[in-house]
Amino acid sequence: PDEKTIYLTFDEGGNDITYIKEIAGVLNDNDVQATFFLTRNYIKDNPEFMNDLVAHGHVIGNHSWHHYDMPTLANAQDIDKFVSEITETEKTYMEVTGQEMKKVFRFPKGGMSERALKITQDLGYSNYFWSHAYCDYAEDVSGEEALKTMMDHYHNGAIYLLHPSNKGNYLAMDPFIKAMKKEGYTFKTVDTIPAQK
Numbered sequence: 001p002d003e004k005t006i007y008l009t010f011d012e013g014g015n016d017i018t019y020i021k022e023i024a025g026v027l028n029d030n031d032v033q034a035t036f037f038l039t040r041n042y043i044k045d046n047p048e049f050m051n052d053l054v055a056h057g058h059v060i061g062n063h064s065w066h067h068y069d070m071p072t073l074a075n076a077q078d079i080d081k082f083v084s085e086i087t088e089t090e091k092t093y094m095e096v097t098g099q100e101m102k103k104v105f106r107f108p109k110g111g112m113s114e115r116a117l118k119i120t121q122d123l124g125y126s127n128y129f130w131s132h133a134y135c136d137y138a139e140d141v142s143g144e145e146a147l148k149t150m151m152d153h154y155h156n157g158a159i160y161l162l163h164p165s166n167k168g169n170y171l172a173m174d175p176f177i178k179a180m181k182k183e184g185y186t187f188k189t190v191d192t193i194p195a196q197k
Contacts, residue, residue, distance in 0.1 A: 004185045008034040013067040014042045020164035026173045028056050032187040037063035037106040040089040047096045059189040061104040062089050071113035105160040128190045130161035143171025151174045
């Protein structure tokens with residue numbers, strides 16, 4: 001709360017239509033790093049893009065394999081499935097990039113429970129939620145609407161949850177970044193957030 005810092009995070013579950021590459025281009029043009037929470041199949045199917053993200057200093061976070069509602073797997077019967085949702089995504093990231101995945105996780109759809117949180121922490125992960133999200137999965141959100149809601153909710157330490165499937169988020173990204181920089185804000189990836197005691 002004491003730093004004029006904003007954390008842009010993008011969740012991609014493998015949508016057919018996505019502006020993720022265009023958004024990454026805008027971020028790179030503005031020398032801004034963000035966190036991309038990606039599912040295993042998206043990482044596997046886009047190796048060149050994954051390596052480009054890493055080369056530009058972005059962080060690729062774990063968003064599970066199949067984008068399941070993870071708390072439904074946080075029980076004795078399904079624990080192996082829960083764990084493989086995370087570890088298989090990790091392995092694929094390493095195969096694609098040659099690097100270890102940073103231990104940052106976001107639950108698909110934000111669905112979590114205390115048990116699910118504990119399991120991910122036992123696997124070495126920190127979990128990241130958000131301070132601002134909106135119904136940006138609607139296809140008809142304009143760039144103006146996206147920019148307005150983003151501008152209405154910035155604050156020190158803001159974590160934005162955005163979906164790259166929305167063209168409005170792509171159109172709003174450049175003016176938002178420029179406006180925030182003018183206000184004295186910097187942009188960082190979530191792994192730089194100090195651990196809570």
